[in-house]
Amino acid sequence: MSDNKQKATFGGGCFWCMEALFQTLDGVESVTSGYAGGHQRNPTYEQVCTGETGHAEVVQIVFDPEKIDYATLLKHFWKTHDPTTLHCQGIDYGTQYRSIILTHDETQREIAEKSKQTANAEFSDPITTEIAPLDHFYPAEPTHRDYYRTHPGAPYCTLVIQPKLDDFLQVPRTASLPTPPSTRIPRC
Numbered sequence: 001m002s003d004n005k006q007k008a009t010f011g012g013g014c015f016w017c018m019e020a021l022f023q024t025l026d027g028v029e030s031v032t033s034g035y036a037g038g039h040q041r042n043p044t045y046e047q048v049c050t051g052e053t054g055h056a057e058v059v060q061i062v063f064d065p066e067k068i069d070y071a072t073l074l075k076h077f078w079k080t081h082d083p084t085t086l087h088c089q090g091i092d093y094g095t096q097y098r099s100i101i102l103t104h105d106e107t108q109r110e111i112a113e114k115s116k117q118t119a120n121a122e123f124s125d126p127i128t129t130e131i132a133p134l135d136h137f138y139p140a141e142p143t144h145r146d147y148y149r150t151h152p153g154a155p156y157c158t159l160v161i162q163p164k165l166d167d168f169l170q171v172p173r174t175a176s177l178p179t180p181p182s183t184r185i186p187r188c
Contacts, residue, residue, distance in 0.1 A: 013089025
């Protein structure tokens, strides 16, 4: 990664959804699904699914801050999921699906806290998103990375990811705060 690239790490439910959505943004160089926010070293997907590792399914985004800044990524983050539901998104339940922002430095923490306060006014229920420093990011197994692009016909992709992607792509690519998630996505 060159000096001008930065990283952001977010969790907002299934990492397959988050990955597919963030891959569409100009200035995003790469998005990698993985696990973070827990205590177990080198967790597997199966271990994370038990809820006992403390990890959330997350995406780590490498971005060019000259094309898209961290604050704008956060504005899109609030659109990618329902940050008011605790430990679930749509049909996915468990602490591994929690809403979380894992910051890479103090500047990101400050921006994330301010963004959360701003976003809170846009939702009728309080935001439950956790903001914590990133300790370690563990990339998911290869079968879980770039899932939507490699499995576009899979039922989860057609029934869950595609409707979210359709809604997300209709959002103007400005820095204004997006509207809350579509009602087509079932709430927990």
